Amino acid sequence: MGEKLLEVEELKKYFPVYQRSIVTRKRIGDVHAIDNISFSIERGETLGLVGESGCGKTTTGKVVLDLEPRDTGRVMFEGKEVHESLLKAPQSEKMALRRSMQMVFQNPYGSLDPRMTVFDIISEPFVIHKHIPRNEWKGRVYSLLKLVGLEEYHAERYPHEFSGGQRQRISIARALATEPKFVVADEPVSSLDVSIRAQILNLLEDLQKKTGISFLYISHDLSSVRQVSQNVAVMYLGRIFEYAQVNDLFDHPLNPYTMALLSAVPIPDPVRQTKRIILPGDVPSPVNPPSGCRFHPRCPYAAEICKSEDPPLRELGSGHLVACHFAEKFA
Amino acid sequence: MRDMGELLRVENLRTYFYTEAGVVKAVDDVSFAANEGEPLGLVGESGSGKTVTVLSAMGIVAKPGRIVSGKIFFKGEELEHRSEKEMRRVRGKRIGYVSQDPNSSLDPLYTVGNQLVEVIMTHFEDSKETAWDKGVKLLKLVGIPEAETRMRSYPHELSGGMRQRVAIARALAGEPDLLVADEPTTNLDVTIQAQVLDLLKTLGRELNMSLILITHDMGLIAEMTKRVVVLYAGRVAEEASTEEIFQTPKHPYTAALLASVPRLDRKELLVPIGGGIPNLITPPSGCRFNPRCSYAKDICLEQVPPLESTGPRRIVACHRWQEIDLRRSA
Numbered sequence: 001m002g003e004k005l006l007e008v009e010e011l012k013k014y015f016p017v018y019q020r021s022i023v024t025r026k027r028i029g030d031v032h033a034i035d036n037i038s039f040s041i042e043r044g045e046t047l048g049l050v051g052e053s054g055c056g057k058t059t060t061g062k063v064v065l066d067l068e069p070r071d072t073g074r075v076m077f078e079g080k081e082v083h084e085s086l087l088k089a090p091q092s093e094k095m096a097l098r099r100s101m102q103m104v105f106q107n108p109y110g111s112l113d114p115r116m117t118v119f120d121i122i123s124e125p126f127v128i129h130k131h132i133p134r135n136e137w138k139g140r141v142y143s144l145l146k147l148v149g150l151e152e153y154h155a156e157r158y159p160h161e162f163s164g165g166q167r168q169r170i171s172i173a174r175a176l177a178t179e180p181k182f183v184v185a186d187e188p189v190s191s192l193d194v195s196i197r198a199q200i201l202n203l204l205e206d207l208q209k210k211t212g213i214s215f216l217y218i219s220h221d222l223s224s225v226r227q228v229s230q231n232v233a234v235m236y237l238g239r240i241f242e243y244a245q246v247n248d249l250f251d252h253p254l255n256p257y258t259m260a261l262l263s264a265v266p267i268p269d270p271v272r273q274t275k276r277i278i279l280p281g282d283v284p285s286p287v288n289p290p291s292g293c294r295f296h297p298r299c300p301y302a303a304e305i306c307k308s309e310d311p312p313l314r315e316l317g318s319g320h321l322v323a324c325h326f327a328e329k330f331a
Numbered sequence: 332m333r334d335m336g337e338l339l340r341v342e343n344l345r346t347y348f349y350t351e352a353g354v355v356k357a358v359d360d361v362s363f364a365a366n367e368g369e370p371l372g373l374v375g376e377s378g379s380g381k382t383v384t385v386l387s388a389m390g391i392v393a394k395p396g397r398i399v400s401g402k403i404f405f406k407g408e409e410l411e412h413r414s415e416k417e418m419r420r421v422r423g424k425r426i427g428y429v430s431q432d433p434n435s436s437l438d439p440l441y442t443v444g445n446q447l448v449e450v451i452m453t454h455f456e457d458s459k460e461t462a463w464d465k466g467v468k469l470l471k472l473v474g475i476p477e478a479e480t481r482m483r484s485y486p487h488e489l490s491g492g493m494r495q496r497v498a499i500a501r502a503l504a505g506e507p508d509l510l511v512a513d514e515p516t517t518n519l520d521v522t523i524q525a526q527v528l529d530l531l532k533t534l535g536r537e538l539n540m541s542l543i544l545i546t547h548d549m550g551l552i553a554e555m556t557k558r559v560v561v562l563y564a565g566r567v568a569e570e571a572s573t574e575e576i577f578q579t580p581k582h583p584y585t586a587a588l589l590a591s592v593p594r595l596d597r598k599e600l601l602v603p604i605g606g607g608i609p610n611l612i613t614p615p616s617g618c619r620f621n622p623r624c625s626y627a628k629d630i631c632l633e634q635v636p637p638l639e640s641t642g643p644r645r646i647v648a649c650h651r652w653q654e655i656d657l658r659r660s661a
Contacts (some may be wrong), residue, residue, distance in 0.1 A: 193608070226594070
């Protein structure tokens with residue numbers, strides 16, 4: 001057991017939905033983006049956060065970094081509450097906290113300023129945080145480029161001269177420029193070509209080995225989550241439905257939603273085809289999530305209790321958390 | 332001469348795009364055949380020419396693209412030199428097409444019903460009422476609940492999965508013999524993808540319709556197809572049965588593609604393919620895969636590898652297929 005780096009406790013984030021007319025604005029409901037979730041990440045750990053679109057995984061990443069303010073709950077980073085620190089702590093402490101938490105965005109075409117050279121992009125954190133003396137910038141940028149598998153001469157180029165995979169490497173280099181302890185990687189490979197994805201996934205793993213960095217790896221692609229994560233949390237409509245060590249979760253899922261999700265992924269092997277669980281319907285709207293267990297309208301095992309009672313996330317076996325009334329049945 | 336049950340045959344197809352930057356050789360000498368009851372997969376990365384190949388076959392390459400040479404047969408009849416009017420009978424009625432993005436393939440200004448009725452009335456001499464009833468049946472067929480109500484919905488009122496179902500219904504409206512599905516599930520969530528795949532399988536069985544699936548997802552290929560054509564940079568790299576492709580790939584690109592995809596059922600070392608897809612204005616000389624190939628030798632830089640037969644219904648375009656062993660040490 002390593003040391004906890006990040007602890008998220010009962011985090012909640014709703015987005016208000018308004019009905020507008022020319023003069024009035026009426027709040028008609030809330031998008032329950034994150035509804036009471038808790039998890040923790042150790043030093044050097046990658047936690048995979050999976051779920052379908054609209055389940056709140058990206059919001060989780062943003063709220064953890066306080067890019068979106070939370071409604072209630074706590075995010076503790078190295079023992080300090082992130083939102084409070086950024087609000088009240090002295091400037092130097094705020095900067096130090098920002099430095100240690102970074103983000104890599106999904107779309108490497110939108111997240112790099114087209115008017116800046118790669119050198120400017122990667123050295124901008126140095127300008128802001130002043131943690132590297134100016135005469136060392138060049139060397140530092142070069143070593144970051146090398147770390148992510150690019151060359152020194154790339155530093156003078158502009159983002160449009162690079163392919164998607166290379167751009168994502170630049171985003172990663174920029175995130176690493178502040179020497180962070182924790183990086184949120186939000187779908188870092190989903191906009192890349194198949195043959196390029198493996199390069200970035202391997203890069204993330206290498207970086208972790210070399211620098212001991214922790215990742216929150218957000219993705220809808222279960223295969224890539226299995227590849228890079230040590231632990232996995234499955235989200236559905238703003239809730240964590242299951243949390244376990246990676247092999248445990250993939251080989252012995254205990255929540256019917258996880259099972260359906262896993263069975264839905266096509267396996268690249270014509271001989272090893274599994275029986276598929278087809279879920280009826282779509283993911284319900286997070287504005288008015290279903291009563292009781294949020295998954296009950298699509299769940300093949302749903303019973304009366306599921307319609308009325310929201311199952312708590314409970315431990316079943318060591319470190320395997322599951323939110324389902326009937327999880328024992330699947331163990 | 333044609334095989335039993337051959338539906339679509341493409342021979343030596345070349346489709347180039349005449350852009351200001353130069354001539355993009357998007358499809359450069361591609362041949363393959365799709366047979367009845369044998370779902371065919373076209374696999375490759377973006378820019379490998381998958382989509383342009385099938386668009387060419389249907390005669391809908393947009394400018395500045397042009398079919399430079401090649402022949403296309405449907406059930407043994409050549410499609411070339413047909414008038415636009417005749418081609419319209421082929422498209423939709425014989426070959427249905429489902430594109431990747433249902434958001435842009437459905438017209439946002441017309442209701443679902445309108446769009447279905449239009450297709451049905453183009454292909455059949457139906458009255459509007461009959462066409463409407465057929466439309467309702469189609470929506471039911473693709474598993475849309477409350478089909479009558481949905482006929483009056485606009486595309487934006489439907490979810491992504493529902494829109495893709497509508498797009499499939501529209502492709503089926505002409506009762507085609509062959510359905511071309513171009514990355515039909517890329518924009519969908521996994522559980523919705525499972526629904527759509529299941530639907531495509533059922534439809535194939537019930538309507539006795541063949542399928543060409545275009546994808547970059549090796550998982551979909553394994554699950555949905557019986558035969559695979561691997562395309563790389565506008566050329567055929569390899570063609571074989573799906574099992575052969577996965578178990579004994581003969582082309583280094585096929586093997587590299589398989590080794591680079593993460594798997595759900597186990598974690599294994601990912602071997603990325605170095606470099607990127609070549610520029611198709613000035614493609615690499617010789618074998619187009621040579622800059623990224625770990626087996627490349629001098630001959631690969633100089634000569635274009637011919638398509639060689641390596642067994643019954645198996646072809647590969649690699650100079651060194653006999654010397655190299657691509658089986659993975661699993």
